Amino acid sequence: MELVFDGHNDVLLRLWRSMKGGGDPIAEFMKGTPNGHIDAPRAKAGGLAGGLCAIYIPSGDLVLKDPDSSGRYVTPLSAPLDHLPSLTVALEKASIALRLDRAGGWRLCRSTADIRKAMEEGVFAAVLHMEGCEPIDPDLDNLEVFHAAGLRSLGPVWSRHNIFGHGVPFAYPMSPDTGPGLTDLGFELVRACNRLGILIDLAHITEKGFWDVAKTTDQPLVASHSNAHALTPVARNLTDKQLDAIKESGGLVGLNYAVTMLRPDGRDNVATPISDMVRHVDHMVGRMGIDHVALGSDFDGASIPEEIHDAAGNQNLVAALRNAGYADEELIKLCRKNWLRILGKAWHE
Structure with missing residues (x-):
């Protein structure tokens, strides 16, 4: 079994919703559940040894549009969110992450040494990520607090606008060049x-916004859960020019398992073959090299291929990549080594 460190999941969203419905999120993760994609038993069964766990503030007004007769769709961007309610939700999700750490359900990791130790000990290595920075105040004061609580990764925007920048819509076919980039606060x-x-x-x-970050940051460029626009032209996928820039920076792209970002037709259909996942890996490896591609499942945040189904099926992708000709050392890079290298650079290790 090839251990996987995954670049993006939304398990905290699912556990938070369970808590709001009267459930016990700690027990749900540790003991397992038929719901969603990730819990400790299914992660262990599928070799999912850890990942970046998102603090994401849901947009209640978002309704994905169905394709028209020509297969096109454009879902309007969600309305911007207010800061204080977003901060409340973020703290609730951070609390779940910290409680899971105390209960031994996972290890909240703040360094690559923490990740490696957790993986060696068979404990899920969780890293706090923030997907859309509505919880962060304009003065960035609470960024320091979230960092102290374990936040080690963030995306300035989700697919909506905020005070830091502009996001892309869920749309097919569409270029990612859909509007302005970072604001002054975003820089x-x-x-x-x-x-x-x-x-x-x-x-x-x-x-x-991608190019705004590229000209400002001292880090390698990273898209934690994105795919190749040349193969699936949804607005969230990356053009070959963007892939080239990521390679030049020494960064990486994590393969997103979302079927809408894998299928040539961009449809939300779980009857999507694993061969489409391999096709995107092949394209990105061919464009950037094996050192710049990893996995970013979007478990618990998207519809994924039925051949994967949930975290327990993660090795089905590994097997498909092996059958496609990827050698053992290449699989180690795709599954975990590349992520650990990039995180170490971003974290000043």
């Missing part, structure tokens, strides 16, 4: 993350 956020050693994630930002 300040990037510089603060560079100082603190917080990874900057480009997964949901406009193409203009």
Whole structure:
């Protein structure tokens, strides 16, 4: 079994919703559940040894549009969120992460040494990520607090606009060049993350925002859960020019398992073959090299291929990559080594 460190999941969103419905999120993760994609038993069964766990503030007004007769769709961007309610939700999710750490359900990791130790001991290695920075105040004061609590990665925007920048819509076919990029506060956020050693994630930002980060950051460029626009032209996927820039910076892209970002037609259909996942890996490896591609599943945040189903099925992708000709050392890089190298650089290790 090839151990996987995954670049993005939304398990904290699922556990938070369970808590709001009266459930016990700690027991749900530790003992297992039929719901969603990730819990400790299924992670262990599928070799999912850890990953970046997102603090994401849901947008209640988002309804994905169905394709029209020509297969096109554009989902309007969600409305901007207010800061204080977003901060409350973020703290609730951070609390779940900290309680899981205390209960031994996972290990909250703040360094690559922490990640490696947790993986060696068979404990899920969780790293706190923030997907969309609505919880962060304009003065960036609480960024310091979240960092102290374990935040080591963030995406300035989700697929909506905020005070730091602009996000891309869920749309097919569409270029990622959909609007403005970082705001003045967004540039300040990037510089603060560079100082603190917080990874900057480009997964949901406009193409203009991508280049704004590229000219400002001292980190390798990273898109934690994105795919190749040349194969699936949704707005969230990366153009070959962006892939080239990521390679030049020494960064990486994590393969997103979301079927809408894998299929040539961009449809939300779980009957999507694993061969589409391999196709995107092949393209990105061919464009950037094996050192710049990893995995970023989007477990618990998207519809994924039925051949994977949940975290327990993660080795089905590993087997497909091996059958496609990837050697053992290449699989180690794709599954965990590349992520650990990039995190170490971003975290000033």
